[in-house]
Amino acid sequence: MPNSAAELIIANKELAFQVEQKEKLVTELAIANKKLQAALLEVIAVARQLGEMRDPYTAGHEKNVGDLAAEISAELCLDEHFQEVMRTSGYLHDIGKIIIPIEILAKPSKLSKEEYALVKNHVYASYQALGHINFPWQIARAALEHHERMDGSGYPNGLKGEEISMEGRILAVADVVEAITSHRPYRKGLGIEAALKEIERGSGKQYDTNVVNACIKLFKEKAYKIPESMSSI
Ligand SMILES: [Fe+2]
Structure with missing residues (x-):
């Protein structure tokens, strides 16, 4: 537990830094997830198109x-x-x-x-x-x-x-x-x-x-x- 105003400021700064890092990670994960989803849709489209090429x-x-x-x-x-x-x-x-x-x-x-x-x-x-x-x-x-x-x-x-x-x-x-x-x-x-x-x-x-x-x-x-x-x- 911080017991002085200076320690409290430092603890708050650390907390803010951790929150910022977590938010950054969540954003990065969301971007990666979107990219994966887009890739999955492309694979699905390729599978569909292959079927269509065989049976026009x-x-x-x-x-x-x-x-x-x-x-x-x-x-x-x-x-x-x-x-x-x-x-x-x-x-x-x-x-x-x-x-x-x-x-x-x-x-x-x-x-x-x-x-x-x-x-x-x-x-x-x-x-x-x-x-x-x-x-x-x-x-x-x-x-x-x-x-x-x-x-x-x-x-x-x-x-x-x-x-x-x-x-x-x-x-x-x-x-x-x-x-x-x-x-x-x-x-x-x-x-x-x-x-x-x-x-x-x-x-x-x-x-x-x-x-x-x-x-x-x-x-x-x-x-x-x-x-x-x-x-x-
Ligand atoms: Fe069918």
Whole structure:
């Protein structure tokens, strides 16, 4: 304990110095953290672009799905962290398509039963690939569940209702809307009206009603637009 005015001044100065050093460290850590986060986003973008280079027919799909999923989350008043989780989940959800031969991905006609079974396996491949990364979020689970449907008619596990994570339910709607609007090797893009009709038709059956309503509101009241992807050129 300081027992004179001079000692008190010295002790105060030391304390002020320590506080200043700590604040400096916190600032440096925040900067390093931001740089790491930026690097992680760049790695995610590279992973997405590699998938698009292999399958130019759906180029832009994952980016559009991620951005739409983030917007739907915002519309549902889910916090900013969740919105970014949804963006990343969308960017990476189809990464498992790497296991599907390009002849099947690009096939201009209907898939055989065996080919479709192989396509369905991409959700497991995405889950496995993303599960190896120690993301602090449910990205792998969202990828696994993006083809599940509320009435249990989806795949791979036929989950029902709230058995499906919120991430999976949002991704499902964003994925369907983007897929319907984009061109595919076997058909032309069907447009946003057809996409919104489909999710409205399936609301409460295949798709979560709240998610559907949020998505429709985005397009109809907030003039949200899916950017033109390479697949729709
Ligand atoms: Fe998929």
